[in-house]
Amino acid sequence: MKIGIVGGGLGGLLTGALLSKNHEVVIFEKLPFLGGRFTNLEYEGFQLTTGALHMIPHGDDGYLAQLLRKAGANVKIINSNPDxxxxxxxxxxxxxxxxxxxxxxxxxxxxxxxxxxxxxxxxxxxxxxxxxxxxxxxxxxxxxxxxxxxxxxxxxxxxxxxxxxxxxxxxxGGPGIPIGGCKAVIDKLLRIIKTNNGKIIKEYEVKKIEIDEKAYIDDYEFDVVVSNISPIETQKICNIKFLKSKPKPSKGIKISIATKEGIIKHGGVLFTPECERINGLNQVTNVDKSLAPEGWHLVMTHQAQITNNVKKEIDLGLEDIDRLFKGKDYRILHIQSYRESWPVNHASNGTDIDNIVNDKLFLVGDGCKGRGGIEVEGIAMGVLKVVNYIEHLNKKMN
Ligand SMILES: Cc1cc2nc3c(=O)[nH]c(=O)nc-3n(C[C@H](O)[C@H](O)[C@H](O)COP(=O)(O)OP(=O)(O)OC[C@H]3O[C@@H](n4cnc5c(N)ncnc54)[C@H](O)[C@@H]3O)c2cc1C
The missing domain is CATH 3.90.660.50 (Polyamine Oxidase; Chain A, domain 2)
Incomplete structure (x- = not known):
C-alpha cells in the first residue's frame, strides 16, 4: 500500500518504521528535525530535550519497548530501581x-x-x-x-x-531510561525507515488532507493517510469532520538543572508531594552519564500547569527548586512551558480520540492514546492498533 504520514514525531516515526517493512511510506515533517517532543536538544554538553524527560513509563517491558523490538529498533532501556x-x-x-x-x-x-x-x-x-x-x-x-x-x-x-x-x-512495572535519551529511540526508528526505503520530507508543512476515493496529502496521492499532528489539527486541514467530542490538552512546565552534587540517588522518579508546584524530578545521569558533561548531573523537574499565569507558575516552580536544593550548588539550564499547539498531551488521559477515523484516515500520537497508556506508552498502544488495522485492510484488498 502507499501510506502517507503527516508529522514525524514519535507516533509518526513508529508507525512509519513498522509499516515501511511491507509498504511504501512517505513522512512529511514541517520542522527541520524529526522526533517532535521526543528528541534531544543539546545545550552546553547537556542532552536536554524537546519535551519528554528521557523516561519511558513502563521501561523495557512496556508497550513502547515491545513495539520498538517488533520494528527491529534495538534500543537499550534501563529499568529504574526503585521506580x-x-x-x-x-x-x-x-x-x-x-x-x-x-x-x-x-x-x-x-x-x-x-x-x-x-x-x-x-x-x-x-x-x-x-x-x-x-x-x-x-x-x-x-x-x-x-x-x-x-x-x-x-x-x-x-x-x-x-x-x-x-x-x-x-x-x-515502572519507568526506564533509554541509553542516549529520547534521540536514541528516534535515531533507531529513522534508520529502519531508511533501510526499508521509506521517504522523509522535512521542512514541509502539510496544508490539506483530503479523503475521497483515494487519500491525499496536499497533491500527493496515497491509499491511506496516518496523521500524527493531533486530532484537532488534523480536522482543521481535513475535508471530513470526525470529532464528536473535544479532546482536552494537558499543560506542563519542565525545568532542566545542572548540578555537580546531584540530588537523587537512583534512576527513578523522586516525587515531591509537599512542593507547591513541582510534582517530581529525575536525575537521568544516574543511568546514562553521557547525557551531561563529565562531572555533572542533569536533573529535570516537571509540574502540571495549574493556572493560566505561566510566569507565576514558573516562579512557584523555581521557589520549590530553591527549597529542594537548599545548601547544594545548582544552575538552571532551561525552562520550557508546554501548552496550546505544543502541549504535554494533545488529549489528556480520558479524553483521547479513537485512532480509526475510517478505512483511509488514521490518527496516531498523544491525542489518541490507548486506555491507561501513560504518554509514549499510550502512543505505542494507538500505533499498534493502527498498524494492525492497516495490515488487515491490506490482506482484505489482496
Ligand atoms: C514537558 C514534557 C515532558 C514529558 N515527559 C515525558 C516522559 O518523560 N515520558 C514520556 O513517555 N512522555 C513524556 N512526554 C510526552 C511525550 O513527549 C509526547 O507524548 C510525545 O513526544 C508526543 O509524540 P507525538 O508523536 O504524539 O507528537 P509530536 O512529538 O508533537 O509530533 C508531531 C509532529 O508533527 C509535526 N507537524 C505538526 N503539524 C504539521 C504539519 N501540518 N505538517 C507536517 N508536520 C507537522 C510536528 O512538527 C511534530 O514533529 C512529555 C511531554 C512534555 C511536553
Whole structure:
C-alpha cells in the first residue's frame, strides 16, 4: 500500500518504521528535525530535550519497548530501581513505607484504597481526587503522580483511567531510561525507515488532507493517510469532520538543572508531594552519564500547569527548586512551558480520540492514546492498533 504520514514525531516515526517493512511510506515533517517532543536538544554538553524527560513509563517491558523490538529498533532501556521515591518532610520513602506515616484510621483507609485499586473494585465514574480525598497524604501523593505522569491534578483525572494505568503498572512495572535519551529511540526508528526505503520530507508543512476515493496529502496521492499532528489539527486541514467530542490538552512546565552534587540517588522518579508546584524530578545521569558533561548531573523537574499565569507558575516552580536544593550548588539550564499547539498531551488521559477515523484516515500520537497508556506508552498502544488495522485492510484488498 502507499501510506502517507503527516508529522514525524514519535507516533509518526513508529508507525512509519513498522509499516515501511511491507509498504511504501512517505513522512512529511514541517520542522527541520524529526522526533517532535521526543528528541534531544543539546545545550552546553547537556542532552536536554524537546519535551519528554528521557523516561519511558513502563521501561523495557512496556508497550513502547515491545513495539520498538517488533520494528527491529534495538534500543537499550534501563529499568529504574526503585521506580520512585517520595520526599516527605525532607526524608525519602518507598511507596510501601508511606503507610507507616499514617495514623491508625488513615492507615486502614489507605490500605483498603490500595487493595480496591489493585482489584479494580472502584467507582469508575468519580475522579482520582475524589477517591483519595479522605486521606490527606494520599491525595498529595496522588496529585504528585498525576501531575508528573499525566500533567493533570488528581481531581482532573478520571478514576476509569487510573484503573487502567494501575493494570498496566502491575503488568509491566515502572519507568526506564533509554541509553542516549529520547534521540536514541528516534535515531533507531529513522534508520529502519531508511533501510526499508521509506521517504522523509522535512521542512514541509502539510496544508490539506483530503479523503475521497483515494487519500491525499496536499497533491500527493496515497491509499491511506496516518496523521500524527493531533486530532484537532488534523480536522482543521481535513475535508471530513470526525470529532464528536473535544479532546482536552494537558499543560506542563519542565525545568532542566545542572548540578555537580546531584540530588537523587537512583534512576527513578523522586516525587515531591509537599512542593507547591513541582510534582517530581529525575536525575537521568544516574543511568546514562553521557547525557551531561563529565562531572555533572542533569536533573529535570516537571509540574502540571495549574493556572493560566505561566510566569507565576514558573516562579512557584523555581521557589520549590530553591527549597529542594537548599545548601547544594545548582544552575538552571532551561525552562520550557508546554501548552496550546505544543502541549504535554494533545488529549489528556480520558479524553483521547479513537485512532480509526475510517478505512483511509488514521490518527496516531498523544491525542489518541490507548486506555491507561501513560504518554509514549499510550502512543505505542494507538500505533499498534493502527498498524494492525492497516495490515488487515491490506490482506482484505489482496
Ligand atoms: C514537558 C514534557 C515532558 C514529558 N515527559 C515525558 C516522559 O518523560 N515520558 C514520556 O513517555 N512522555 C513524556 N512526554 C510526552 C511525550 O513527549 C509526547 O507524548 C510525545 O513526544 C508526543 O509524540 P507525538 O508523536 O504524539 O507528537 P509530536 O512529538 O508533537 O509530533 C508531531 C509532529 O508533527 C509535526 N507537524 C505538526 N503539524 C504539521 C504539519 N501540518 N505538517 C507536517 N508536520 C507537522 C510536528 O512538527 C511534530 O514533529 C512529555 C511531554 C512534555 C511536553
Amino acid at each position: 520512585g521515591t517520595f520526599l516527605i518532610n525532607g526524608k525519602e520513602y518507598l511507596y510501601r513505607d508511606l503507610f507507616s506515616l499514617l495514623g491508625f484510621k488513615d492507615k486502614i483507609k489507605a490500605i483498603t484504597m490500595s487493595a480496591k485499586l489493585k482489584l479494580g473494585n472502584v467507582d469508575k465514574n468519580i475522579s482520582f481526587g475524589e477517591f483519595l480525598e479522605d486521606v490527606e497524604l494520599a491525595l498529595k501523593i496522588g496529585n504528585a503522580f498525576t501531575g508528573w505522569a499525566l500533567s493533570l491534578t488528581a481531581y482532573e483525572t478520571p478514576m476509569s483511567e487510573i484503573i487502567e494505568i494501575a493494570k498496566n503498572y502491575y503488568k509491566f
